[in-house]
Amino acid sequence: MGGASWRRLGSDGAWAAQFPDLVAPFAPANMGLVVDWSPHMTAHFGQPVKAAALHIGDRVERGEFVVSSAGLEGGGIYTLGPDLRAGLALTLDLFPDLTVDQIRSRIARVGGAASLANRLRKALGLAGVRAALLQEWGRPLPQDIAPLLKSLPVKHAGPRPIDQAISVAGGLRFEALDDTLMLRDRPGVFAAGEMLDWEAPTGGYLLSASLATGRRAAQGVLDYLSKK
Numbered sequence: 001m002g003g004a005s006w007r008r009l010g011s012d013g014a015w016a017a018q019f020p021d022l023v024a025p026f027a028p029a030n031m032g033l034v035v036d037w038s039p040h041m042t043a044h045f046g047q048p049v050k051a052a053a054l055h056i057g058d059r060v061e062r063g064e065f066v067v068s069s070a071g072l073e074g075g076g077i078y079t080l081g082p083d084l085r086a087g088l089a090l091t092l093d094l095f096p097d098l099t100v101d102q103i104r105s106r107i108a109r110v111g112g113a114a115s116l117a118n119r120l121r122k123a124l125g126l127a128g129v130r131a132a133l134l135q136e137w138g139r140p141l142p143q144d145i146a147p148l149l150k151s152l153p154v155k156h157a158g159p160r161p162i163d164q165a166i167s168v169a170g171g172l173r174f175e176a177l178d179d180t181l182m183l184r185d186r187p188g189v190f191a192a193g194e195m196l197d198w199e200a201p202t203g204g205y206l207l208s209a210s211l212a213t214g215r216r217a218a219q220g221v222l223d224y225l226s227k228k
Contacts (some may be wrong), residue, residue: 003168028165180220
């Protein structure tokens, strides 16, 4: 029965209404972020953002992500799902391997007659989609730009709708199940996969754990039937 994303494929989460007191609300997981881009970003749609780091709360994620027409997509974003749903601020470190002082020093070595964009390109190699993101989220650019390059606010409008998420959080709470994945108050009813209240950091982990819990539930069914 699955979770509640991609309902056109048959997984709409409607089954959860049968267990109103046992189900944690569904929420999008492994989802992109909505961004209302300025027109100048159109040329960068489909481009991956590499050699950067995302900061949210106490977490740092070095995975890549992609600029799309709808916003931001990719593994670097997907793993931050719980913190993003909690509304924590997200920032982008364009130079995670340099300190603020190192960035300042490199910029200072470039002649002041050049434009800021050229100085950043010559001093730091900042160009393409990463330079475009600085213009998109950093304007007006401060005179001391180094701190901004290390902590650029990611201005987004929240997660994509649940029906566009790769998977979902929420589902049957584990305290409602015994160790065979049978519902405690409904003997003979077993659950697995995205019916359970958990989320995986990627689609691969999602498939692996769905298969594993499916196997565990099947073993539970056999044990249950053998005792009847």
